[in-house]
Amino acid sequence: MITISVTNNSTQVLDVINQLQQRVQDTAPVMRKIAGIMADQVEQAFADEADPATGKKWRTFSPSYLQRNPKRSGGQLLQDSGQLASSIQNEYGPDYAAVGTNKIYAAIHQFGGLPGMKPGPAAIPARPYLGLSPEGEQEIIEIVLGYLGGGL
Incomplete structure (x- = not known):
């Protein structure tokens, strides 16, 4: 809880603070972005x-x-069938934003695997596809700051 006392009875300051409190109670719009x-x-x-x-x-x-697998020569990585890329879903709520997939084999492509691990005998190099670039991080910071400043 935030308590602020204003000695000169400035309703403008209190109005702005009340607006801020209302915005941080409903962050779903910013989480969607x-x-x-x-x-x-x-x-x-x-x-x-x-x-x-x-x-x-x-x-x-x-x-x-x-x-x-000669047919894979020249093909795109992680897109033999296109199922992994097309399975990516995002969701959000009042206090979270998430991106992921329900494909059981997705984790081994993200993190890699060692010989002898399932699904097969060969080592699979990590090919991370989940994550944020520095530009993506900056974009999120700007969205949050804009939201807190009254934008969106």
Whole structure:
């Protein structure tokens, strides 16, 4: 709870503070925008074939993988069927913004895997597609500051 005393009975100051309190009670509009930015960052990661947080390109297919799967030569990474990219969903509420997928194999592509792990015998390099670039982070900061300042 915030308590502010104004000695000169300034209703203008109290009105502005009351407006601020009302805005921070309903953050769903800002969370909706944040979820949208996060989803855009994932979409861009698939397009760039790069970690959205660092910009580092994903590791390409290994020669042994391409020998076993020649149809993948020249193909886009993580988009054999397009199901992973198209499964990305965002949601938001009064106090959260989230982006993710329900694909069971999604985590191994995000974090990588070691030989002997499921789903198969080969090591799978991490190809992070979830995350925020520095530009995305700045965009979120600007949205929050704009929201607190009365924008949106």
